Amino acid sequence: MDSIWKKRKQQLQDFRRYLNKDNKVKKQEVPDGLYQACPNCNSTIRTLDLKNHLQVCPQCGHHLFIDAYARLDALFDHGKYKEYYTSMKSGNPLGFPGYEEKLEKYEYKTGLHDGVVVAGGRIDHMRTIVVVMDHRFMMASMGSVAGEKITRAIEMATRKKLPLIIFTSSGGARMQEGIFSLMQMGKTCAALKRHLDAGLLYISYLTHPTTGGVTASFAMLGDINIAEPEALVGFAGPRVIESTMKTKLPDGFQRAEFLEDHGFVDMIVEREKMRDTLALLLRMHA
Template identity: 55%
Template sequence: MNGDNFMLKDLFKKSSSTPSKIIKESQIPDGLFQKCLKCNDILYSEDLVENYYVCPNCNNHIRVNPRERLSMVLDEGSFMELNREIDIADPIGFPGYKEKVRHIKSVTNLNEAVITGRGKINGTDVAIGVMASNFLMGSMGKVVGEKITGLIEYATDCRLPLIIFSCSGGARMQEGMVSLMQMAKTSAALKRHDKEGLLYISVLTDPTTGGVMASFAMLGDIIIAEPGALIGFAGPRVIEQTIGQKLPEGFQRSEFLLEHGFIDKIVKRNQMKKILSILIKS
């Protein structure tokens, strides 16, 4: 116990070495502190929550779970979830897959890699979907595709603006070709939403890659990204293997996409609600 106290006190001392070098993660009291994986700074959890899970030291936009995301952009108590329960799809009968999904459902307390529903932003109704990177890397299988398509069709039917926060490693390989087809399904639904003259804002968060990036994520009337998010079609490791060289610093980050003309704007997390609110009223 004494050791623990010493370590805690030590956190607040000016020290030449960074706290992360002194403290092993396991010694950090559960829930009280969190480490920034980018700059290794030790952050007080309460401060972090107040700062929208953005590291005050290096501006790293730490990945957040979809419920926290919803609470950051929607008016309090306005969220109404759609298609909450959809049965696990296992179209190619992949060994152990159903059990794996069930396990992830129980440990993450999420039903799938996306939450969809309806809510208000400063009083304006929106259809909103938020992906979860901690659910099989936010990969898109049949259920994710179904939830997103259902959300888009709901937005079209109710004539609502649509906002989707993407974070995904791409198509879910364990569902074979059925996962690939979700790219076509979601994109086709967006085209119908578009033809009704409705607004779709796509928000790209870290990471948005593969089949999600090559479908609904890149099809926004307005595309916003959080700072420093990895956004690309092919993953950096795949590209490095293909071309046999290291990729330049900053390649496939939000700033790179802005420079190349593929996104409209980079918006910090604490500004997100304000910017979305302006855009949906424009």
């Protein structure tokens, strides 16, 4: 019996070693970043498939974050465009403690100098100025550089008599810059008024999330306001409103679909239809 038991024990040990070896091989065969989990339906999706679908889950249609350059590549003809104001960097006008270090960290992490990218190119052969807010950089909070780049983009569109599209995505005003941040609300709105007076088209494209001073200024001033599905758009967040008002908010409050039902948004457009929809609108208003 002892010999049988020893033999059985040895077989079990050999089998465990085989399983461990097999698992190690399997882990090595799946490189990091090859798959992603959808935060909405928890489906496991190939990263390449997400990229080919413009970061939209092919299972449930949930819109994940897409960076500014991927959006511009998908929007402009053949992915060709010229970027403007690339050297502008934020300072620390109020001497806010630790602000320079935070800016350096996000520059290193994202390769951006700030959370706004300005580009010019053609959409279905029509020259257009496009601004994209990229919330990888401090949630694309609106500081003096962000406001200045947006204002310059508006003024360039006005000067060149071109339509303007701004993709908004922001956590609001940048607290480290205080009043310098808040004054960007008035500055961008004044530039948009001159663009309007020139009889030119401005399309505001609201993406998740668009909040704070950005919502309270240029984000809601489009001749046409478009939103992506389920995008959160508002001034204060739902939890802040509920705690302040001591009341329960309606389901879907501040989501794109709620805003469309209440007349704040003209249409909701899925990301894969973004280029075709904008091309049609630009053609109609040419």
